[in-house]
Amino acid sequence: MPDETSTPTRPDVLIIGGGWAGSIMAKELTEAGLNVTMLERGHDHSTAVEGTYPGSIDELRGAIRKRLFQKLARTSLTIRNRPDQTALPYRQLTAFLPGEGVGGAGLHWSGCHFRATEDDLRLRSATIERYGENFIPKDMHLQDYGVTYGELEPFFDKAEKVFGTSGEASSVRGQKTGRGNIFAPDRSDHFPLPPMADTFSASVFRAAATDMGYHPFSIPAANASQPYTNPYGCQMGPCNFCGYCSGYACYLYSKASPNVNILPALRQDRRFTLITQAQVLEIMLDDTHKKATGVRYVDLSSRTEKTLEADLVILSAFQLHNVHLMLVSGIGQPYDPVTQTGTIGRNFTYQTITSSRVWLPEDRFTSQFVGAGGAGVAIDDFNHPGFDRGRLGFIGGSPIWVNQAGLKPIAAAQGSGGKGAPRWGSAYKSAMIDQYRHSLGIDAHGSNMAYRDVYLDLDPTWTNAYGQPLLRMTFTWKDNDIRMNQHVVSHIGDIAHAMGATRTSLNSLQPGQPFDSRVYQTTHLNGGVIMGENPKTSALNRYLQSWDVPNLFVIGSSAFPQGMGYNPTGLVAALAYWSAHHIRRTYLRNPGPMVSA
Amino acid sequence: MGGAASLSSVPLLSRTAEAEPDKKAPKVPENDPAHYKPTFFSQEEYLFLCHACERIFPQDENGPGAQALGAPRFIDRQMSTPYGFGDLWYMKAPFHEGPPELGYQLPYNPRDLYRGTITPINTHCLMTYNALFAALPPDRQDEVLHDMENNRLRFNDIPGAAFFEQLRTNTLEGAFADPAYGGNHDMGGWKMMGFPGARADFMDWINQEGAPYPFGPVGMPARPDPYSSAFQTDEEG
Numbered sequence: 001m002p003d004e005t006s007t008p009t010r011p012d013v014l015i016i017g018g019g020w021a022g023s024i025m026a027k028e029l030t031e032a033g034l035n036v037t038m039l040e041r042g043h044d045h046s047t048a049v050e051g052t053y054p055g056s057i058d059e060l061r062g063a064i065r066k067r068l069f070q071k072l073a074r075t076s077l078t079i080r081n082r083p084d085q086t087a088l089p090y091r092q093l094t095a096f097l098p099g100e101g102v103g104g105a106g107l108h109w110s111g112c113h114f115r116a117t118e119d120d121l122r123l124r125s126a127t128i129e130r131y132g133e134n135f136i137p138k139d140m141h142l143q144d145y146g147v148t149y150g151e152l153e154p155f156f157d158k159a160e161k162v163f164g165t166s167g168e169a170s171s172v173r174g175q176k177t178g179r180g181n182i183f184a185p186d187r188s189d190h191f192p193l194p195p196m197a198d199t200f201s202a203s204v205f206r207a208a209a210t211d212m213g214y215h216p217f218s219i220p221a222a223n224a225s226q227p228y229t230n231p232y233g234c235q236m237g238p239c240n241f242c243g244y245c246s247g248y249a250c251y252l253y254s255k256a257s258p259n260v261n262i263l264p265a266l267r268q269d270r271r272f273t274l275i276t277q278a279q280v281l282e283i284m285l286d287d288t289h290k291k292a293t294g295v296r297y298v299d300l301s302s303r304t305e306k307t308l309e310a311d312l313v314i315l316s317a318f319q320l321h322n323v324h325l326m327l328v329s330g331i332g333q334p335y336d337p338v339t340q341t342g343t344i345g346r347n348f349t350y351q352t353i354t355s356s357r358v359w360l361p362e363d364r365f366t367s368q369f370v371g372a373g374g375a376g377v378a379i380d381d382f383n384h385p386g387f388d389r390g391r392l393g394f395i396g397g398s399p400i401w402v403n404q405a406g407l408k409p410i411a412a413a414q415g416s417g418g419k420g421a422p423r424w425g426s427a428y429k430s431a432m433i434d435q436y437r438h439s440l441g442i443d444a445h446g447s448n449m450a451y452r453d454v455y456l457d458l459d460p461t462w463t464n465a466y467g468q469p470l471l472r473m474t475f476t477w478k479d480n481d482i483r484m485n486q487h488v489v490s491h492i493g494d495i496a497h498a499m500g501a502t503r504t505s506l507n508s509l510q511p512g513q514p515f516d517s518r519v520y521q522t523t524h525l526n527g528g529v530i531m532g533e534n535p536k537t538s539a540l541n542r543y544l545q546s547w548d549v550p551n552l553f554v555i556g557s558s559a560f561p562q563g564m565g566y567n568p569t570g571l572v573a574a575l576a577y578w579s580a581h582h583i584r585r586t587y588l589r590n591p592g593p594m595v596s597a
Numbered sequence: 598m599g600g601a602a603s604l605s606s607v608p609l610l611s612r613t614a615e616a617e618p619d620k621k622a623p624k625v626p627e628n629d630p631a632h633y634k635p636t637f638f639s640q641e642e643y644l645f646l647c648h649a650c651e652r653i654f655p656q657d658e659n660g661p662g663a664q665a666l667g668a669p670r671f672i673d674r675q676m677s678t679p680y681g682f683g684d685l686w687y688m689k690a691p692f693h694e695g696p697p698e699l700g701y702q703l704p705y706n707p708r709d710l711y712r713g714t715i716t717p718i719n720t721h722c723l724m725t726y727n728a729l730f731a732a733l734p735p736d737r738q739d740e741v742l743h744d745m746e747n748n749r750l751r752f753n754d755i756p757g758a759a760f761f762e763q764l765r766t767n768t769l770e771g772a773f774a775d776p777a778y779g780g781n782h783d784m785g786g787w788k789m790m791g792f793p794g795a796r797a798d799f800m801d802w803i804n805q806e807g808a809p810y811p812f813g814p815v816g817m818p819a820r821p822d823p824y825s826s827a828f829q830t831d832e833e834g
Binding site: 053054055057058059060061064065066071072073075076079080081085086087088089090091092093094197198199200203238240241242243244251360363364365366367369370408409410412413414423424425426429430432433436437461462463514515516517518 | 652653654655657659678680683684685686687688689691693695696697698699700701702739742746765766769770772773774775778786787789790791792793795797798799800802803804805806807808809810817818820823
């Protein structure tokens, strides 16, 4: 046993971050015969320890006291709405919840497991084809991924089989099933598991949406609707709708996570080494600045600084941390919003989400505590590629869905009131109880476009526990996305009426409304180290390889040029498998740039 | 007018103040929130807390209020956890005020917020209404809380709204967290809301076509004391 100040043996590959992207890359590269070391800043997590009942379903300890989330005391970021403001630290976790520890945000995610649409991946080209170049607002950085749906399809399929995803296909090898999302692109195979059952709230939405001529479908869920064994031999048990997905580790082995679906296989492989409590501070470069030599990290258990070298470095931390590590390591050119040069920090995007509420009659109980993170019913009528945005004058769209993930009492109590309704006192209490028993939520979960003055860079004032500058986020809602959101939400009222609503509270973004970091939205942050076809406007080529440092690949939603209407994890996983496939097939035989700049 | 009178007007505290055991008194369960002696808050601070929590979440026709649920006890205990010390927050200087959308920016952890605010609120109440907060009629207490919520009051450099949000957040946590944390006494919060507690298994109840879920709540099975240091730090290895 090495003493704790010793340096681990030199691997072939270093992977920074132990979430979905890192675990997929580790699995693929050990399969290729390489020795892989994965560095994770947090602790190890397993279902048998952190996931056990009842500790795993303790709301206070879980989502409220942030058991599985990033430890802000050590590092955070600063936020501002406009470049002329002073950004201030994100001191309390609210709007978004990055993970910490093995599994990353993939341990506490919900499990909505979407593919991208064909247009999502080539949104600039598709927009110009459909509406002309002048349709794109002047300050919008609308870009293509450089990879198509057809190219990614086998990797979407692979990810679904690893995740044990429950869903209903609409089109399989050209055959229409008559079920599922009729707008979804063709697939090479069915989902590995049948769709999740509808909760009462989802069934009411499904019926109303059908009556109105929309096209409801079961949300693809990485929550197992049946027992399942994935291609790695990892087993899942059927989900019992306990309601503890989002923010929690699943105690039933039902929600896909790196911990359940990949690591049990990886841990048996002698070529794989996991080092926890390893906070990477820097990706080291050689004198040419064109080659990564390894990483410098703090071993938090011994509080010593260490370095580790390797031939290939995979940066697969959470989106924000990928961007931060690129900037502090001096890789690529930081984005400058004035000159619009540089790529690192460019095209930072989020999710344009608003949640509305519908009350059913008092004899209808919505049992909001029943739920599964990925289960629910959605319509894509305002999100699919063919939805005519021309007359509406915006780019993007939103699925609308009832995704009853399991509403716990503290969250329900804190989220009740507001918008003119009392937030405390007896009237609040009555309304809160009524809302818990008889209402349901409907989300407009929309895309978010990239803009010239929305970006990430380093903060000039605040630092993390290791003395490094914090990342600085400059973000607010923009006109195109506000109008998209308003249009989509305007249809929710009619759906609610058809559901038999006695009352609704519709929420949409308002012009000029700044992004509010105090309110939870989603943890779907994108961009900052994006993939693309041009090194002037992207940090990575289409294989997620750094244009500047070819033995560095940066995997995650940080590679998305803009935010989709869907949740990001399905695309993150597919891009990881896509990148790994080309590393195995091409890069390892001939290390170097896979696309000439 | 202030101190002693208002203390004795609160039955919950007057009982705990008398330490000598009374053998004739009916035995009350050990976990009755009325018998709790605060460890972080002073008697005067705790008296404020009991009354302020109760106004935020009052006893009414729906069921028990914050005091009967033990929310003040919950808050007192939370003050000795990492959360109370601000260990869950990024607390590095410098501290600058900014637009509300950029979030909490005070240099104070939850302990500081309570400690730095309750006495000044009482002073304000004494100067304005000639009585401590706890001795004010409920309508007047609501007025003071509204003034805090809307930032019409400020205590030294703590805006009223910052304290109010802390208090509201912790009160609701205390009403609905697992009873092991000292609030939600007898699962009263869960019963009121229709939350079935730690059942966490709805395989046969995914869609009951709008009928109510038929079972009442269960608490979490016994496990390590959530206030033991081992429980608090298990994520730290």
